[in-house]
Amino acid sequence: MYWSGGTEIITLGRVNLVYTEAVIDLKHIPECRALAVNDQSLIVGSALTLSELYDSRVFPLLGETGSGVADRTSRNKITLGGNICSQFIYKEAVLPLLLTDSDLVIAGPSGARRIPIGQIFNGTLRLGSGEFLVQSVTDSQYLTMPHFSIKKRKVAAIDYPVVTTAAIRTNSGIRLAFSGLCAFPFRSAALERLLNESKLPVAERVGLAASQLPAPILSDMKASAAYREIVWKNVLIDILTTLGE
């Protein structure tokens, strides 16, 4: 089992939900700790902590979305790669990477490969046997685009999401990605097309949005599906108003 921040292995291990007899620590692989930006691209190592990403301010949308995960003390340990490869369904740090069509560098027994996130992340990161996430590579043009990130929780300031939404306004329209809404984090082309339908009033677009979801809205201890939908729709209105024309 690969080890990065270790928060999930430790907390799930003590209640027998994770079992391993050996771990391989990725933090000492320099590529996994990389943080570099130039005119073309931003490289973020998978073993950087969510706190480091937030504090570096190089990719504000990623930093802010990651800062909604757990609490600061935990985020000092939780890493980008650990969050994306988490057993939990939320994986909120993946949302900005989905929105920016980032590439992921994956390494494994047969070497390293670079692959667009859309081809390897589908609800979860589809890693092959023995593979691990090394870094993400993001086109620098996205780093300064107007963005929005908001996490709605059941009641507490620190909790899993009722729904976490990240959005960015590109030249071709607003892109949105969600966590907590369905049983996996996602970005939906059909939904984006609808929500960018500028001929329709915002309220009407949002009213139709639920029909474009890739899966049923989650109903669990954090929120019923009906309430989640209300919360989500209010967020959509806020985003379309804030990032819209």
Place this chain on the structure above:
Amino acid sequence: MKAIGRSVPKKESFDKVTGVAMYTADKVEARMLHARLALSPYAHARILSVDTSEAKQVQGVKTILTGDVSDVLIGEEIRDRPIIAREKVRYYGEVVAVAVADTEAAAKRAAELIRVEYEPLPVVNSPVDALRQDAPILHDKLGEYENEGRAVPVPGTNIASVNRLRKGDIDKGWKESEMIAENTVWFMPSDHAAMETRSATAEIRPDGYVVIDTSSQVPFTVKKYMANYFGIGSGWIVVQTPLVGGAFGGKSAIFLEPIVYLASKAVGGRKVKIVLTREEDMASAPVRIGLHATVKLGSTLDGYIKAAHITYRFDGGAYNDKSSDVAKAAVIDCSGPYGIPNLACDCFTLYTNHGFAAAFRGYGHSELTFAMERAIDALADKLGMDPWELRFRNAAVPGDTAPTRDLLTPSNLGDIKTCLNRLKILSEWEGWQVRQIDAYRIRAKGISCFWKNSSMDTDASSGAIILFNPDGSINLETGVVEIGTGTKTVLAQILAERMRMSPERIHVKLTVDTRTTPEHWKTVASRGTLLAGRAVLKAADDAIRQLLDIAACVLRADPEDLVLENEKVFVRADPSVNIEVREICYGYVYPNGNAIGGQIIGRGHYIQRRMNPLNPVTGEGTPGPEWNVGAQAVEIEMDTRDCSYRLMKAISVNDAGKVLNPEGARGQVMGAMAMGLSFANREGFDYNEQGMVLNPTLRDFSVLRYDENPSYIVEFIETPCLDAPYGARALGEHGMIGMPAALADALSRAAGVRLNQLPLYPETVWRARMGYSHVFL
């Protein structure tokens, strides 16, 4: 030099902030064995078989205990609970087996390998379900259980106890009423969530002593009941309690001690230690009581309440433990702080397939207050009357009687009307109660009013011993457990004030050892300063008399002419004739070597005056010494779209009688307010339809965090209680009592719908607005 009314820092703080303070689980010994629990995954099931063969193969395992190890049934009111489940499990998290091993890891591994075969049974998932005709019966031997006589069970049903109270003429009350309002509230059990999880060790020594270390509020009760349960002479039982890391009532139940005693017995008396994980502490150990209650009020059109009928259905969980007594405490004060002349209360403590209930800070009072205050608000709505005014008109005053028919006096009743008047000003109640901030945001205020008598055994007592040191300073020993309330420091202040010396010169013993520490009934009910405080005063007077006697010899003066001040004894009329306390507190040595006296030891005790138990039919009796009162308000800001809200401000005005330690008192009240808000806003177990707890973890059971707190305003008024040291009234629990009701009132005002369910998650508020019902997951 005033010792009281001064913010003396807590004596234990220095050890706590440096991490040096020791708690029960911190004690490590090389030869200690470790126990871990196997818990039931079902809320109600028959145990078909327990297979320990695999578990016993784990290296280092000494023994595995199952229900067969003991047929002793335990419980403080009704002895209905096996120490380890036998035949049936009745709640999710019930202990079904215990593994004992050389190391905690081996014990854990073994506990996980214990194979239990269950046959699931239908569950009782709420107190309302418990009363249904076709409800599964949890205890078919209810009629055969030993009963201390305080609970009144109904065999053949799920009713663990019925309490009734009648005062005045209820029919006449309804006839005089021109307006009737009825309201029903409910909430599920929740957790105490103390920072320190429960732990205990037990050892049965070759000489016969049973030595128990436990994180408990009630070491003397542990001693008493261990003696009862296992037929051991109480002198052979030694219970030791160091600092306790938060308790809130949850550590007033006996839970781990019998388990770890049986474990030690099974391994030849070796010391066995058990420390609960957070998950075990939440699912397995006692919880806070749940409630479903209906309050019907009748009043005149100008808002004078003439009649009230209160029906409580308490969710006591799978075993009675203290739940029927918590329920009884709610009966005692069922009217709230109002002088209602005609009163009826029917109270059912019910068995359900939930964790069993222990005391929780407030002991039934934030529960009863939520029920009564929501009904008062419903009545105010119907009358079209300001809810503050309705409360003020009905506030109990000296001359009224309590529900128990005790006459209320200026000493035994705090000043409710002054609390309400101060609250009105501090909350700017007359300015506005609800207002729109912008398109989506609404601010609203809510208020509540409370009282609380304590409900102790009629012979609850406390003792104190003071011992002098050669430097003239004093060691103070009492049986109060330091659970974080700072009581031991306040007791030092009480002693210092009487001895007319500095509290810094009083050394308190923070740990309790039942073999040498004078008994203090239980560290519960906010009664440390009254019971132990009075004992300390008596011990001080005893010591002063001894000091004056010896000084009289030395100074060749009548003891009546002598005064103690500033660690000196001097002649009142001629202070130049004096002697230092340090020269006489260990006896006095004359210049030629002759000596008189010896180390001065002061002793004192206190027992409450003229208490008697309640009549189970009429509720008549004298359950406690005084009614402590206060008025509270909460201000919130709500987003009307999703009903999410922020706590903006919380106010509490308490009648403290006399504030002994201002910062300590503020801390107690503010902490209690935070706890009340947290309970009302987010704390509750989520059960599925099978009665399983879905959130027995702090991942999913959230408590209010530091930066989620509102701003707090705490104010005290001082109407002295003549029985209490320097007039001080109880404080420890009272800040929380009215908070749930005040929060619900504020949110109801913002949401435009009456909210009667806790916790008040934003979704709960939203569902009430939409008219949706509760769903099990």
